[in-house]
Amino acid sequence: MKASKLSLVLTTLLGAVLLSGCENNMVVFQPQGPAARSILDLINFSLVMMFAIIIIVFALFGFIVWKYREKKENLDYEPPEEHGNTVLEIIWTLIPIIIVVALTIPTVKTIYALDKIPKGYEEKEPLVVNVTSADWKWIFSYPEQGIETVNYVNIPEDRPIDFRLTSASTMQSFWIPSLGGQKYSMANAETQLYLVADNPGSYMGRNTNFNGKGYAEMEFEVQSQTQKDFDKWVKEVKATAPKLSEKEYEKMLEPSHLGRKTFSNTHLDWVDHSKGQSQNYIKPELYKREHGYPGKIFKEEKLETDHNQHGTDHSQHGNMNEETNDSHGGEHNGH
Amino acid sequence: MGINWSEFFVTGDPLILASQIAIVLTSVGAVAALTYFKKWKWLWKDWLTTVDHKKIGILYILVGILMFFRGGVDGLMMRAQTSVPENTFLDAQHYNEVFTTHGVVMILFVAMPLLIGVMNFVVPLQIGARDVAFPQLNALSFWLTFSGAMLFNISFVIGGSPDAGWTSYFPLAGKEFSPGIGNNFYAVALQIAGAGTLMSGINFVVTILKMRIKGMTMLKMPMFTWTSFITSIIIVASFPIFTVALALMTFDRIFGTHFFTISGGGMDMLWANLFWLWGHPEVYIVVLPAFGILSEVISTFARKTLYGYKSMVISITLIAVLSMLVWVHHFFTMGNSSAANSFFSITTMMIAIPTGVKVFNWLFTMRKGRIKFTTAMLWALAFVPNFVIGGVTGVMLAMAAADYQYHNTLFLVAHFHYVLIPGVVFPLFAAFYYWWPKMFGYILNEKIGKWHFWLFTIGFNLTFMPMFFLGLDGAVRRAYTYSEETGFGPLMLTSAIGAIILAAGFAVLVYNIYWSARYADRNISNDPWDARTLEWATASPVQHYNFAVLPEVKSLDAFWHMKKNNEIKTLNEDEIEEIHMPSNTWIPFYMGNVFLVAGFFLVFEWTIAAAIASIGIFAGLIFRSFDYDEGFHVHKDEIIKTESSWRNVGKGVKNHVS
Structure with a gap:
């Protein structure tokens, strides 16, 4: 058990240290123009979604691995035959679909916007x-x-x-x-x-x-x-x-x-x-x-x-x- | 021919000189040892001419591990060079060669042989077959892969390494900008190895479709067999594209055509498209069988059947289809129309859906289970959090507009290492620990295995996590140096330290193989993990005919249910019949060598010599057409003797896990 928990702690810790250490001066996070700014908005939006996914999956993973680990007390426990659950499987197909749709809309908007003169500057001659x-x-x-x-x-x-x-x-x-x-x-x-x-x-x-x-x-x-x-x-x-x-x-x-x-x-x-x-x-x-x-x-x-x-x-x-x-x-x- | 001997060998670099000396000494040593121990006949009869899928599988794995060492040293050299700003350990040219060979070796000569090796060993056993559908073709596949690997490998000491990146983008990789022969090694060696892989793909499609045991319908196949099947289909669909692309590259480079050049109306972007039309499915070719391995390992050590089996099958099929529809995401920045970039963004993100389904199914396989933390299981568990990081950053990269800022930076490098190492290497390590007793009759040491696990996973995270942040700070991939002012120094150094820990982990694996080969307990049962699929129903190591009597399958996890329902019969001597097996053959080994020689001449652009050498290929084909060897029969006595020797061991030691 120690195994997975430790790796979890380590990954989070490493992530946290690195994030706090460098985010402030990373060039992509310091946009100096409208194009870079609209990309950063998209990146920030995706980061929020991704951190949410990471936290949910890591928590579920940690919980399951901890709770169902083999212990001296449960050596005679024989897990049940279980082939799946249609409702659950539909749920975890739908959630990613919703996430993908949520990411697609701003992505496509930004893709089209970046091909044109940035908003607010259309008047000025390039x-x-x-x-x-x-x-x-x-x-x-x-x-x-x-x-x-x-x-x-x-x-x-x-x-x-x-x-x-x-x-x-x-x-x-x-x-x-x-x-x-x-x-x-x-x-x-x-x-x-x-x-x-x-x-x-x-x-x-x-x-x-x-x-x-x-x-x-x-x-x-x-x-x-x-x-x-x-x-x-x-x-x-x-x-x-x-x-x-x-x-x-x-x-x-x-x-x-x-x-x-x-x-x-x-x-x-x-x-x-x-x-x-x-x-x-x-x-x-x-x-x-x-x-x-x-x-x-x-x-x-x-x-x-x-x-x-x-x-x-x-x-x-x-x-x-x-x-x-x-x-x-x-x-x-x-x- | 006017051979320019002074430029034949690569000279002038102490690292390369040391390698040249090491290669000569190792070769002399190997020949001397084989002669001294009188092992030549053993080598020829048992290995070089074998058509046994298990031995071929082991040969593939051996090549994969050796090349892992080679590719790993390349990786270490890269990390050493970039550990501090303005380092002079490698010059630009040397660094370019090193990252090129690192990429090619790791994908095509490590991931592919290791996975095809595991497939070779496991799939026929899981479906209750005595061999693959075309055993001789299987041997040819291996020897072509081996020739390709060796031809590619010698490039750095003879002739000069390829130096245009593993993607070898034109026009850089063409004669206009790379006039040396280095990139010919890429074109020719990958062509030879690719032909071998394509044959493997065909072989496994037929094997899985036609050679399943009685009662094993498609939806009763173990998940690893399913993923191998889908992978083989992707191989058959995508490798021909690579074959064509490499052939055009060869024409451009050796015969002066203009498919991809700047002058003469060539189209450099065509190469990028063809390359990734193969290259992206290739990612799934290596990842899918690895997913299959995880399914087997997690199910075994959680003591539960795979959760959502049918949705797993649908998922891998969908992944296979989508894998052919996403290639443009490798060059969103090529100036495609907004519509094209939007389309490929969406298809790419859609891959996250079936992949997410798979992750949840694995998690729910463990729920209500009894999870045993063997080394194999640790690798499977470590997959989940690490691969999720690779997956979510993949979605970020799939958002084309955001990709304009990530493309070609270390962020991308971090992402694909977070996909390929947890997604392919971790499962492969799980496969080693899991199937090792089936291959060799002893278990790899669990305690040393845990050292291997911790060093490797910690080293891996330390090496690649900093690259996400370096990339967002503007550090680009493939740059051999950077200035002090960039401020990349500390994170680059962290990454280099991580690489050393990673390498130490690999060294522990090698030590574990050595230690276990010498000292591990041989008195183990044929089913040490209390596993679920048919390969555990026969002896460890597996006898050459696989099964004395072919079992009949009634359900998924067939062996598990046989054990539960006490259906495992003792051997009834009357049921035993003679077994028909294929004979050994020297042709595949011979063909591999001819391809190696002809390929070598072609690389050096000695076209007449190459043409003469390739007569040998046709000679082999003709000889094979007149080969009427029908194989041989294993006698009843031999079967009875073999079977009673492993069945009478009693229960033995069931489990070595402390």
Whole structure:
């Protein structure tokens, strides 16, 4: 008997200690925007339900195991033949159904709400930020402002940000836990995420979808500012930041960690990775590991020109392989 | 072929060098010991060529325990690396390989072989059969699983381990981002093992449908047989999807096709969909038989028949159906439409309903019972509270909108370890303690067993409970390091300490097996737990033909009612007839080896060599087609001798539980 009771006590104790110890500063419990807040409401609601279930089941378990344990006094007790009880079985089928329904309603509501601009901000015009993830950095383009940043993103407070996610390489997941939930960024596809920051502040953002050696450090900073500060920053960038060339961009996409960078134009001028059949700058030979047996790397044949419409005028030349390395720069300059 | 020998062996890491040396020494030691003790013939006749479902079951369990050690060391290395911020014990590349192999090994080469091993041993005995429907196919299943496991296992010393996660998501796992051959090991080894599993599934569906003893209708089958049956159906339904997905992966990686690549019009999300279309049912493939084990153990040690048997059957059937309808919940964050996410949220949460019914049925099986706290029962009891934590967090993750904050964090990692360890490993340990006397004729030591139990359960909670909180604080899975400022340090360290206690628990199990094999009392009855199902009606360890005379079944818990109604007849020599049994065969073992060699060549992309080696596969198939061995008959004298030797022991020592 000691067995089960002790395990029960231990689990509860451990839970209690950990809960009291960290709940206050856990990032998911500290929402800084309406999206994160609506998710937290849902989480809190589910936590209440779950704790209720845990308490009921644990209590019933503890009671039954304690009461019907084998003792010296009951060794000649022979349990009755008992095959079930239809009423009881219907009851404990119905209760979970009710719980599931109770959880479903707010879940579905929140799912639909998160796909739209958060409530109360519909009036404000969203700021579009194109996010391009690459190994292992985040590239943010502001098409309206015509500027681009790497590994940090400045946003105005109290204004919905329309993040349009795509990837120049592996699949990543874009997550700013303080502001809201995450979404994948994938090559040849565009996903979308609306987030709003309540106040000026600095928040951590990162990739949560494993994508190779540099994954652990693939973080960025979100800097929420007042609209005035944001406008000032944009102006400053336009005036002082260098221009990004396609050649530099291609270099930037190679697997590496970069610090912060700022440019006064965007790579959307020559490539949008979310478009199917767009130019890709993948160089498999740069992903070789230090140990292990090397495998074949496949040469890409040029695509038929029928697909030309999808991409920019650059879309044909760039399918990567090790042979074209030398001629690459030249090809680009040719445009 | 231009083999690049300098890159053939993985070099440059002291941990790997030590493993390489250990592998060589162990192999030399094993060969030397077999030669010295003149055991080669025994090994060949009794084990390598056997078609006996009991021996095959034990072989599966042996492989499972060995691979548990391997997967466990991977897990310990991960916990060691993350125990403190910015640790340099493993670098990123090494860590990526370790968590990849940890996941693959634990699911496919620990959980699967252990459960299929228990199924192999127990199911034919529970339904009163002399073997499975296709004994030779069963042996082939095992040797393919074994080949797959060995091929996967050597990757870290030869060629380089896979490093794209156990899910091996494209495009990362493709040649564009993983040009080394490491991920070929994943594609090829899992294909070989998967073929073995698929054959097992077919075998058990047929066995359970066609080989039940007289009187055992479907609704009189023991619950473990029921869950094995449903599991086999899910295997048959879902493994072909994995086979196809792996084949496409192999084409992409070895022949340069574009099913999942970024360039050439590939579709990376297609892999995620195919993978989880198999991967989610796979969770139920491992969990359902474990539920069956719990039903047997709880019923036996509470001395009551299973409560709500019919609702249990309905529940597992519903779980099987729903398991095929929830796969999208693994990527709610892929930008699916709100409608799709809502649909899959609801189907996922619906799984909680039949699962809840099962938990309540187990609790009410114990109500009004007389609960005996054997080690097997402790594992079954510990299941309830721990699994409930895994279950409720599963419901939380099923709520798609909330999942946007949990996805890919340690919260998720904590959740699935709370499902798979209490839901699969605890029941497997219960199965070991419970069926060990039936397998080997002695009971695993109960006192050492309790050490095993307490160390393992406490260690488990200490390892994974902190991860819930780390996840909510933004700690992501699969990251080899984190900075000091994150504040993850203390909880990560707690988790690492828990892992050491967990490992100590496993070590105690190994010691228990050693101790009991040497010192445990052999003078036990064939029914030491006063159990309820047919496997306890025959000798321990079970004679190779299982039952001298096949009993007839009138009710659920057939053996229990035979005992109650004094229907257990003494052996009547006139009733004994010759028993027809299948002969041993070398073909499955041979096939396993050919697959291993051909698979190895394919992994290294030496396609011509692989093609030549695979001629051996067809040679084996042709040879088998012309094999007219009809098996052999066990003579009456031998049966009488075997039967009288165990039946005349008298009552023996009935119970070793103090």
